[in-house]
Amino acid sequence: MKYRIDYQLTHDIDWFAVVCGIPIHVASNGNILPNEVDSKINRQIQKRLAEIHLDTCDVSIGQEVTNVLGKSGDLDFYLETFVEYASMGFVSIDSHKVLNERGSIDFRPVIVAYPSNRNKLIVPEAIGIHLPILQNEQHKSQFQSQLNLSNLW
Amino acid sequence: MSRNFSYRIIINRQSPTVIVKEKCQYIRRRVNRIKNHSTIYDYPSCAVGCRRIKSNELFIETSRAHTDYSRTPALKTALENLGIIGTVSYGNRIGWCAEPNAARSVIISFSCGLNQLCFTETIRPRTLEKIAYCKNCKNVFKL
Numbered sequence: 001m002k003y004r005i006d007y008q009l010t011h012d013i014d015w016f017a018v019v020c021g022i023p024i025h026v027a028s029n030g031n032i033l034p035n036e037v038d039s040k041i042n043r044q045i046q047k048r049l050a051e052i053h054l055d056t057c058d059v060s061i062g063q064e065v066t067n068v069l070g071k072s073g074d075l076d077f078y079l080e081t082f083v084e085y086a087s088m089g090f091v092s093i094d095s096h097k098v099l100n101e102r103g104s105i106d107f108r109p110v111i112v113a114y115p116s117n118r119n120k121l122i123v124p125e126a127i128g129i130h131l132p133i134l135q136n137e138q139h140k141s142q143f144q145s146q147l148n149l150s151n152l153w
Numbered sequence: 154m155s156r157n158f159s160y161r162i163i164i165n166r167q168s169p170t171v172i173v174k175e176k177c178q179y180i181r182r183r184v185n186r187i188k189n190h191s192t193i194y195d196y197p198s199c200a201v202g203c204r205r206i207k208s209n210e211l212f213i214e215t216s217r218a219h220t221d222y223s224r225t226p227a228l229k230t231a232l233e234n235l236g237i238i239g240t241v242s243y244g245n246r247i248g249w250c251a252e253p254n255a256a257r258s259v260i261i262s263f264s265c266g267l268n269q270l271c272f273t274e275t276i277r278p279r280t281l282e283k284i285a286y287c288k289n290c291k292n293v294f295k296l
Contacts, residue, residue, distance in 0.1 A: 006218030006239075010249055012196040012279050027279060030198035030216065069282060078280040094280075103288045104244030 003039045008032055014081070016045045016090065019134045019143045020150060023122050025090040027081065029097060031107040034139050036132040048127050049088060056087040057120035062111035068096050079113065086113035089122025091149060111147055118153040158183075158197060159258070160213040164204070169211050170273040173202040176213050177278040184278075199284050202273035203255035205263045212262070214255035215278070220248060225260045227267055228253060231293045243288040251275060252290040270294060 003013065013028040015037045061079065069078050082092040091114040095107040115121055124131045134140055143149055158180050162172055177200050184194050197215030204211045222229035222238065232238055238248040256270050263269075272294065275284040286296045 006246075006249070009246055010198055010216040010218050012198045012277065014195070028198075029277070029279075074281060078282060081279060097284070099285070102243070105287065106244070 001039050002035070003033060003037070003042075005032070013042075014046060014085070015042050017132045017134050018124065019140060022149050023090050023124060023131055024093055024143070024149075025082075025085040026093045026109070027095060029095040029107065031095040034132075034134055034136055036134055036136065038132065041129065041132065044129050045127060045131065048129055049085075052127070054088045054122070054126060057089060058116040059083050059086040059113050060116045061113055064110050065112055068094070068110050082112035086115060089115055089120055089126075091115075091121075091152065093143075093147070109143060109147055111149075111152070114152055157217065158200070158213075158215050160211075161258070161262075162211045162213065164209045164211050169202050169204065170276075172211060173200060173213055173273045173276050174281055176200065177276045177281055180215075180278045181281075196279045197251075198277065199251045199275050200278055201251040201255050201275040203252070203259050203270055205259055205265045206269050206271055208263065210262070211273075212255050212258040214251050214258060216249060216251045217254050218246070218249045220254050220257060222248065222253070222257060225257050228256055228260060228293075231267060232289075235289055235292060245287045245289055247289055250287060250290055252286065252294060252296075256294065267294060272296065 009030055012030060015026050015028060015033055017024055017036060069075060086092040092112050093109050094112050096110045097105050098108050100106045160176055184196055200213060200215045202211045202213045232248045232253060235242045235247050239246055252272060259270055275286060277284050290296060
């Protein structure tokens with residue numbers, strides 16, 4: 001079952017998936033979620049991650065974070081939830097809002113935090129629930145080309 | 154799971170934006186505490202405070218869909234000038250932002266006009282960063 005559209009647009013949902021073999025956590029920031037994300041499974045993943053105690057790992061911070069945050073925010077507050085998921089082994093991504101030339105809002109994915117060591121990426125079996133695999137070419141290319149996920153390490 | 158975070162607060166000396174940030178911190182703690190008790194709530198995407206000019210009562214609301222604007226006809230008309238409530242205008246759904254929700258609470262309490270409202274900065278509760286007002290809210294409230 002999908003999240004209701006009104007819920008997606010008014011909430012900042014943590015969603016999880018695998019793209020190009022890399023497990024990602026994304027903060028939706030009111031953006032539309034990919035079709036592959038099922039609300040029931042996503043909640044199960046959220047619950048499971050809160051329940052199980054995974055080994056935490058060292059985390060690196062994305063290069064663009066300071067540009068995105070600007071002067072308006074507190075870096076520690078900004079990083080908190082992203083670092084939490086990155087330390088579990090996800091590449092943690094924020095959906096950054098940008099105003100386009102028409103005056104409406106576009107979302108641009110920005111890597112906020114990721115495990116310092118590629119070998120520390122979470123193995124989906126550790127959660128016990130299958131993470132959805134992003135099949136949609138648009139999403140795949142968005143994450144692959146804009147974020148250059150495979151060249152993080 | 155959805156949860157409504159609405160507050161009505163008397164301002165003393167603090168800046169209204171600081172109060173909104175404090176409430177956003179409370180929302181963060183609440184979302185995290187609930188998470189540890191295996192019920193999951195998601196963060197609202199934004200929160201804002203609104204008050205009538207010269208009043209010391211601040212109303213804090215978060216983004217929410219399907220708000221009933223029938224008790225605030227002036228606000229409803231201003232929103233409908235942009236399009237049908239709930240449809241997309243400039244990338245956002247009309248009437249679903251935190252600003253019209255907060256404005257509605259103030260207008261119902263004080264029977265004031267749209268030109269008597271003042272807003273705090275809009276804050277994203279997850280990160281406490283400031284969010285720019287959307288074009289719809291700028292048009293309706295002349296921000």
